[in-house]
Amino acid sequence: MAGKRRRHRARSWEKLDNTANVFPVIAGEEMSNTYRIAAELKEEISGTLLQEALANTLPHFPGFKQRLRRGVFWYYLEENVKPAPKVRKEHNYPCRYIHESRSNSYLFRVCYFGCRINLEVFHVLADGSGGVGFLKELCYEYLRLSHSDLREKVGDGLSAGTSLDREDSFLRNYRKPSKSVYKSTPAFLIKGEKLPGQSFGIMHGRISVQQIKEVAKRYGISINEYLVADFIYATWKAYRGKIRKNRPIRVAVPVNLRPYFDSMTTKNFFVMVSAEFAPEREDYTFEEIAQLTAESLRSQITKENLEAIFSYNVSNEQVFVAKLVPLPLKNAAIRLVYMKKALANTTTVTNMGRIDVAEEYKPYFAGFHCYLTFSAGQYIKVGLMSFEDILTISISSALVDTSVQKHFFRRIAKDGVDVSIETNGVWYV
Amino acid sequence: MEEQTQKECVKCGVILLDGEDVCPLCRGVAKNCPDRGRVIYRGQGYPELWAKIRAQRVVRRIILFLVLAADIICGVVNFQVNPRSHWSFLVFGAGAAVFHLYSLYVNQFCGYLARINWTIVDVLLFCVLCDWVMGFQGWSTSFALPSAIFCCNVIVLLLMIVNRRYWYSYMLYEIANIILSGLLFVLVGFGLMKQPILAESALIISVLVFLGTVLIGGADARKELERRFHI
Numbered sequence: 001m002a003g004k005r006r007r008h009r010a011r012s013w014e015k016l017d018n019t020a021n022v023f024p025v026i027a028g029e030e031m032s033n034t035y036r037i038a039a040e041l042k043e044e045i046s047g048t049l050l051q052e053a054l055a056n057t058l059p060h061f062p063g064f065k066q067r068l069r070r071g072v073f074w075y076y077l078e079e080n081v082k083p084a085p086k087v088r089k090e091h092n093y094p095c096r097y098i099h100e101s102r103s104n105s106y107l108f109r110v111c112y113f114g115c116r117i118n119l120e121v122f123h124v125l126a127d128g129s130g131g132v133g134f135l136k137e138l139c140y141e142y143l144r145l146s147h148s149d150l151r152e153k154v155g156d157g158l159s160a161g162t163s164l165d166r167e168d169s170f171l172r173n174y175r176k177p178s179k180s181v182y183k184s185t186p187a188f189l190i191k192g193e194k195l196p197g198q199s200f201g202i203m204h205g206r207i208s209v210q211q212i213k214e215v216a217k218r219y220g221i222s223i224n225e226y227l228v229a230d231f232i233y234a235t236w237k238a239y240r241g242k243i244r245k246n247r248p249i250r251v252a253v254p255v256n257l258r259p260y261f262d263s264m265t266t267k268n269f270f271v272m273v274s275a276e277f278a279p280e281r282e283d284y285t286f287e288e289i290a291q292l293t294a295e296s297l298r299s300q301i302t303k304e305n306l307e308a309i310f311s312y313n314v315s316n317e318q319v320f321v322a323k324l325v326p327l328p329l330k331n332a333a334i335r336l337v338y339m340k341k342a343l344a345n346t347t348t349v350t351n352m353g354r355i356d357v358a359e360e361y362k363p364y365f366a367g368f369h370c371y372l373t374f375s376a377g378q379y380i381k382v383g384l385m386s387f388e389d390i391l392t393i394s395i396s397s398a399l400v401d402t403s404v405q406k407h408f409f410r411r412i413a414k415d416g417v418d419v420s421i422e423t424n425g426v427w428y429v
Numbered sequence: 430m431e432e433q434t435q436k437e438c439v440k441c442g443v444i445l446l447d448g449e450d451v452c453p454l455c456r457g458v459a460k461n462c463p464d465r466g467r468v469i470y471r472g473q474g475y476p477e478l479w480a481k482i483r484a485q486r487v488v489r490r491i492i493l494f495l496v497l498a499a500d501i502i503c504g505v506v507n508f509q510v511n512p513r514s515h516w517s518f519l520v521f522g523a524g525a526a527v528f529h530l531y532s533l534y535v536n537q538f539c540g541y542l543a544r545i546n547w548t549i550v551d552v553l554l555f556c557v558l559c560d561w562v563m564g565f566q567g568w569s570t571s572f573a574l575p576s577a578i579f580c581c582n583v584i585v586l587l588l589m590i591v592n593r594r595y596w597y598s599y600m601l602y603e604i605a606n607i608i609l610s611g612l613l614f615v616l617v618g619f620g621l622m623k624q625p626i627l628a629e630s631a632l633i634i635s636v637l638v639f640l641g642t643v644l645i646g647g648a649d650a651r652k653e654l655e656r657r658f659h660i
Contacts, residue, residue: 010649013656029538040473070601071657078656081594090476101540114473197482203453205443206470323660367470390470406441406454413442418467420444424475427453 012062013069013078016124018170018314019268023124024068024075024100025331026338029198032097032373034109035383037131037352038118039139040366045112046146051087053142054110058084060158061134063126063166063266067105073327077124080105087111090118093200094424095373095396098122110138115366117142123268128352128370129256130266133162136357143364154360163264170269170314173261175307177315187250187276187346188243189377190235192401201426203402204369205393205409209354209386211417218415219287221294224351224384227393228253229293231349231382232277233286234407240282248278252345253297256353257310260303271309273300274345286411342376351384371396380404402427437462444468485535492531496524515562522558526551542602545584553577567623570616575627578613581606582638589642597653600642606635 016024027033058065066077085103090113098107098120107122108131119135126134137158144151158164195201209223216226232249243249252272263269275296277289299305316322322330355368369392371383379398384391395405413419436445436459438452444467445452445459452459500521507517533539533547553573560569585603589596613628622628643650 010652015659069598069656071659072601073658073660076656076659091478093478097538099538099540101542102537113476116473197479197486199479199482202475204472206468206472208469367472369472392470392472402454409443409454410441418444418469419442420446420468420471421453422446422472422474423453425447425477426479428447428449428451429479 011079011081013076014066014166015168016075016077017168017267017269018310018317019127019270020124021075021317022334022338023122024070025334026376027097027122027124029097031375032095033123033375034095034098034120035123035128035131035350035370035372036094036118036120037128037135037368037370037385038116039135039368040116041139041143041364042115042366043146043364044115045117045142047087047089047112049145050110050112050117050138050142051084053138053145054084054087056145057134057138057141060137061164061266063130063164064106064108064134066107066125068100068107068122068124070327073323073325073330075124075327082106085109089113090116093198094118094202094371095120095200108134126266127254127256127268127270128350129258129269132352132355133266136355137162139365140358140361143361147364150360150364154358159358163266165264166267167263167265168267169257169261169263169265170310173257173263173307174311174314174318177311177318179308179312184341184344186247186343188235188239188247189343189346190239190380190399190404192379192399194379194398195400195426196429199398199426199429200373200424201397201399202371202424203395203397203405203427204422205395205412206367206420206422207391207393207412207417209389209391212391212412215412215415215417219290221290223391224253224349225294225297226290227351227382227384228275228297228349229286229290230408230411231347231404232275232293233284233289233411234404235346236277236279236284236289237407238403243279245278245280248276249346250277250344251275251293252348254348254350255301255306257306260306271306271313272345272348273297273305273309339376342378345378347378347380347382348372348375349382349384353384354386357387367392369394374398400427435462435468436460446471447474489532489535493528496528500524518562519559522555526555549577549580567621570621571624571627574616574622575610575613575624575631578606578610578631579634581609582634585638597642597646597649600639600646600650600653601657603635603639603642607632607639610635 023033065080067080069076069078082104085106087110090111098109103109107125109120111118117139119131121131140159212223216223219226228251231251235249236243252274254270254272257263257269257271275293277292350372352370357365365387367390368385368387370385371394372381373396374381381396383394409419409421434448438445438455438457438459440457441452441454444462450459503517503520507514530548530551533544556569556573560566585599588599610632613622613631616622617625617628
């Protein structure tokens with residue numbers, strides 16, 4: 001009877017949040033808008049157990065148990081009742097496009113390689129914070145399945161603190177329309193010969209959190225500010241002759257809004273601020289760039305400014321006439337605006353911060369990392385994630401040239417931090 | 430556990446864990462680095478993919494070459510033997526359609542609906558080409574177009590049966606079929622379609638399929654329309 005009742009229950013559905021409206025429009029094979037979060041365990045991953053863990057975990061996460069649908073005026077998410085997507089051994093480049101009618105119509109992908117579990121999420125579902133919550137629970141379930149003693153010790157179910165909230169925090173916290181605070185003048189873009197065959201280049205630099213903390217402290221800035229400044233410095237060193245004041249290096253930095261607006265949502269809830277460097281003379285020291293970057297970021301990361309940024313975005317969506325525009329026309333307009341705004345940034349540096357895992361599971365984890373796929377004009381992007389004392393800097397790139405990465409890591413090494421580099425091999429082909 | 434290679438690039442001042450002799454940052458030769466203390470963590474690495482991708486691309490290029498070669502040979506033979514006839518255009522059209530459909534069917538990012546729709550469009554275009562080569566009798570617009578709409582309605586019904594869990598998902602395609610059937614009357618107006626009865630039949634069938642779905646589907650169908658038309 002209960003089963004029959006379930007079958008006849010209407011499928012739940014939800015509107016996309018303000019940021020998510022953009023992703024289905026611009027996503028494609030060239031620009032997949034997916035991100036990868038990976039957990040490395042201290043044991044070889046079994047595909048069968050991981051599949052079972054996914055099947056057990058997914059029903060607890062309604063936010064991930066969805067499929068993307070196309071309405072006449074808007075896209076929307078609808079409950080997906082198909083079985084969990086197939087877990088595969090990693091057999092392709094990371095962050096490939098997640099097609100809405102593949103993988104049982106799920107908008108995420110789980111694969112494994114060696115001791116690593118990869119979760120790739122189409123950004124329409126959730127931002128990094130939402131993805132991390134799901135990946136951690138998936139790993140916990142996997143560990144409980146592979147270690148019966150652990151299951152006996154901690155029991156089943158989700159761990160305390162995991163959020164399942166699907167509130168649209170943009171709408172909830174939207175107060176009044178605001179003027180555009182986005183910089184839309186074109187930025188310097190890193191261009192060059194592309195890697196063959198739509199390859200996805202990934203370079204991980206692993207460093208000690210303690211060491212980099214001391215270095216950043218020496219400059220009087222935070223780790224995040226230091227690394228953003230280092231990217232600007234590396235770009236400037238690599239393309240010094242081509243960077244002009246009217247085409248500054250502009251690094252987009254996503255800011256997680258949850259701490260500012262007391263939200264626990266697993267939907268997207270972030271805005272972009274940008275650190276800008278418009279050189280006015282020929283020579284700059286790293287110290288100068290570091291100070292300029294820190295000042296630029298600090299002036300923007302205030303609750304008022306962040307609210308103004310997302311209020312402007314939400315107010316555009318709230319115009320009634322705009323709501324009535326059919327989806328194909330809306331898509332064309334969104335694509336145009338997006339392309340203009342995307343070219344206003346040289347790159348994106350996303351810092352997902354420090355990952356904490358529950359004490360009982362800690363001995364089984366070795367590390368975490370994250371990275372983003374490229375987007376229009378941004379062929380190099382940086383993802384930062386730390387676990388215990390390991391900070392993994394992951395630089396994804398579509399370009400053959402690695403001079404930005406070279407100057408970036410050389411600077412860190414020059415500041416006295418031990419750096420170990422690992423790539424996915426595309427630069428050796 | 431097997432001891433893994435560890436190198437150092439003296440110029441960049443970094444440890445390299447890929448086991449290659451060259452630094453990926455500066456392309457300089459790396460030297461062996463026995464100091465394991467400087468590596469805080471070694472990752473899992475990545476699968477080797479380039480050979481597989483290269484093989485797929487070669488197959489695609491071979492098919493493209495074969496299609497082009499057939500087109501050129503047929504074009505030359507057509508021109509030499511009977512320049513008044515344009516039958517080689519049919520070979521060209523068929524080749525283009527085959528290559529296009531091959532690309533769609535091997536593309537893992539192409540959904541089944543896109544494949545079905547493009548197959549119908551390619552077949553229709555080929556019909557129009559055949560009609561043109563044979564002196565444009567108008568059968569491609571008079572018969573093939575309404576037949577395609579009948580075909581679309583049958584496909585929608587079949588998809589509803591196959592994908593029973595989400596049978597209501599195809600309602601927007603039913604609406605699209607009604608709109609396309611309506612467009613047939615434009616062709617009738619321009620004299621491109623000589624059999625208005627077929628346009629009327631296509632419209633009636635499309636409307637009946639949609640009405641049947643709404644009435645038989647009941648609340649589920651209405652909810653689907655609410656979702657699809659939400660503002």
